[in-house]
Amino acid sequence: MKPDANRLSLLEGVLGAVNLGAIVLDNASRVALWNRWMERHSRLAAADVVGRDFYAVFPELRAQRVASAVGQALHNNFPSLLSQTLNKSPFPLYADAAAAARGERMQQAVAVTPVTVEGAARHCLIQINDVSMAVGREKLLREQAMVLRSQTFSDGLTGIANRRHFDVAIDKEQRRAKRYGTALSLLMIDIDYFKPYNDHYGHQQGDQCLIQVAAALQGMLHRSADLLARYGGEEFAMILPDTDVQAALEMGEAVRQRAIEQRIPHASAGSEDKHITVSVGIATTNSGPDSLDVAGLIGAADRALYAAKRGGRNRVVAHTA
Numbered sequence: 678m679k680p681d682a683n684r685l686s687l688l689e690g691v692l693g694a695v696n697l698g699a700i701v702l703d704n705a706s707r708v709a710l711w712n713r714w715m716e717r718h719s720r721l722a723a724a725d726v727v728g729r730d731f732y733a734v735f736p737e738l739r740a741q742r743v744a745s746a747v748g749q750a751l752h753n754n755f756p757s758l759l760s761q762t763l764n765k766s767p768f769p770l771y772a773d774a775a776a777a778a779r780g781e782r783m784q785q786a787v788a789v790t791p792v793t794v795e796g797a798a799r800h801c802l803i804q805i806n807d808v809s810m811a812v813g814r815e816k817l818l819r820e821q822a823m824v825l826r827s828q829t830f831s832d833g834l835t836g837i838a839n840r841r842h843f844d845v846a847i848d849k850e851q852r853r854a855k856r857y858g859t860a861l862s863l864l865m866i867d868i869d870y871f872k873p874y875n876d877h878y879g880h881q882q883g884d885q886c887l888i889q890v891a892a893a894l895q896g897m898l899h900r901s902a903d904l905l906a907r908y909g910g911e912e913f914a915m916i917l918p919d920t921d922v923q924a925a926l927e928m929g930e931a932v933r934q935r936a937i938e939q940r941i942p943h944a945s946a947g948s949e950d951k952h953i954t955v956s957v958g959i960a961t962t963n964s965g966p967d968s969l970d971v972a973g974l975i976g977a978a979d980r981a982l983y984a985a986k987r988g989g990r991n992r993v994v995a996h997t998a
């Protein structure tokens with residue numbers, strides 16, 4: 678074999694073996710080369726395609742970015758890499774027969790490159806990579822990152838916001854209240870006689886009680902900036918932006934009532950009512966000169982809660998400066 682013919686058959690062999698789609702178009706956009714990968718995934722044989730107008734083979738591509746990339750390569754000697762977000766699957770190519778039957782195109786990365794051919798007008802090479810796996814992996818990673826993020830900010834037992842979420846939110850709301858001169862209220866809510874509940878019914882039922890109370894309180898919040906968090910073991914915190922002391926007292930009372938409405942039996946409660954109750958401590962900060970910082974607000978709500986417990990439990994106490 679002559680050296681030139683040798684090189685040509687080597688090149689044909691290589692093009693046939695590469696694991697990507699290769700199409701060569703001549704200057705009049707006729708298909709000059711169609712490799713085996715293209716045959717496999719388009720289900721069009723080279724013999725049926727070579728020599729035909731590219732847009733007769735793929736009419737839908739005429740109005741697409743691929744067409745302008747081909748034009749730029751052939752007429753302006755300009756290479757293009759098609760944006761994958763805008764051109765996910767421009768070619769009707771399928772991983773296998775089953776995907777073709779489902780009409781599920783493979784995700785593609787497409788590059789169009791001008792090719793100089795000795796003694797002929799400029800050609801162009803279209804390379805198509807199957808990036809379905811990479812795209813799938815990326816999607817999975819993004820989904821996992823979202824799950825991780827939501828786990829980082831929610832309490833594993835009750836599903837409501839956790840302490841970390843609370844810390845971020847209270848800080849943000851305190852600064853917002855100060856900046857806009859609005860009131861901010863914090864409710865600390867603690868289940869009464871929870872240690873005897875656990876001792877009497879067991880830890881697992883204690884967990885169920887926490888889940889039920891958390892869900893009931895969560896259902897009371899309707900404004901997007903309101904937040905209920907699990908602050909500690911059997912203690913919840915409710916952040917209420919734009920809420921003055923009067924409105925916070927009403928909310929505290931509604932919380933107390935909602936807990937009672939659950940009718941969770943508590944045979945060993947230290948009180949007359951043999952059902953689960955909660956105590957609520959409230960602190961409110963305004964933008965005035967005696968406005969509280971985050972630590973001050975939490976400390977004040979904690980002291981109010983302690984006063985509610987000392988006062989007999991199943992009650993609401995608001996901090997007074």
Ligand SMILES: Nc1nc2c(ncn2[C@@H]2O[C@H](COP(=O)(O)OP(=O)(O)OP(=O)(O)O)[C@@H](O)[C@H]2O)c(=O)[nH]1
Nearest residue numbers: 867868869870871872873875880883884910911986
């Ligand atoms: N089941 C369960 N119990 C918890 C969890 N976290 C904290 N606890 C329990 O909550 C109880 C809290 O008890 P205390 O702080 O003594 O308060 P209390 O018995 O509720 O008494 P008062 O608050 O004064 O009415 C402890 O027994 C903890 O073990 C949890 O995730 N699950």
